[in-house]
Amino acid sequence: MADNKTFTPKSVGSLTAKNRIIRSATNDHLGNRDGSVSDAEIAMYDTLACNEIGTIITGHMSVSPNLDYRADEVQLCIGDDRYIDGLSRIASKIHEYDAIAIAQLSHAGPKGLHPIDFNELSTEEMERIRDWFIAAAVRAQRAGFDGVQVHIAHWYLLQAVANIDLNHRTDKYGGSPENCLRLPLEIVEGIRKECGAGFIIMVKMNAHNTLEGIDDQYLLNMYADRLVNAGVDLVELSGSDFARKDRKAELYYIEEARKLKEVHPEIPMSLVGGIFSRDTIEKALEVTEFVSLSRTLLTQPDFLTKLKNEEDLNPEADFKSRCIHCNKCFEIFATKYERCVFGPVLPKLEETFSHQ
């Protein structure tokens, strides 16, 4: 019997998600080189949205108008009004199936095509980045998205700034944990002000915000609390090491989530990382209100449909995803287009990589 909680509606900000499953932001590597949305992406979102997922977060989109600051050459851009029409096709497609549509906003920072050392930026340049995020959220709203997720994880710009061992700034954006959080905080406050009370704001956070691991839980609790007070509706908890985990590992960040919930039970959360089965979904939902899936849905976009209908997901193991955590999907630029991927998008991937 499929767990009742998994398919129980739950509010997220001003809306109600039809169930507890979130498609975690997953870069599809299917965008056009000019940063615009491709037809293959619309086909991909159709495949995902028709399969019961309650909330769908897009792959990370670059907030900078300068395409050189993207994470890769086919990453979507949301840094200019000319992208709004294409983005609205994604939001409409997700809404066709009554799912909540969330646009993930990111600045690749040190991991960009043109890497940026944020410690070298002036205060004004940091403020310009803040304003790019806020303007991008307004564009997402105009494109019809229900909300945005601000990406403060995985060594991209905002997570690097929030990491107290990487941040050596001496202005208002560095020098203390409070200052290391200031840029994400100002972004959230600005989005709330510009987009209004009904617009969903999520953040994706790292469980670890130091290199030494000394004050990680304290920082996580403090950061999450402040972000929620600034207007965040849901904290998705992740970590930078998900692709290096042992193949047998599961529920990678559940202990950190549990400790955060002990101190701040009021913070709405989703857990992401290492959730590949009905069993791990149920375990996560004992701690957080939502669970987020990435590789499980890359491998089997119909995972949830099958789970709901109590069909075998993997012939060799009941209610487990077929994903073997080989991570070829994550290393796609090194492995060309060898990855588990939905049928409709393969021609687009071949086209993308034939240029390289």
Ligand SMILES: Cc1cc2nc3c(=O)[nH]c(=O)nc-3n(C[C@H](O)[C@H](O)[C@H](O)COP(=O)(O)O)c2cc1C
């Ligand atoms: C191919 C691929 C692309 C990803 N792209 C993004 C992204 O754009 N934004 C993001 O926040 N995380 C991204 N992630 C990380 C996932 O959202 C998720 O945090 C991670 O894969 C752990 O979840 P899982 O165990 O369910 O795969 C990506 C992961 C994969 C495998």
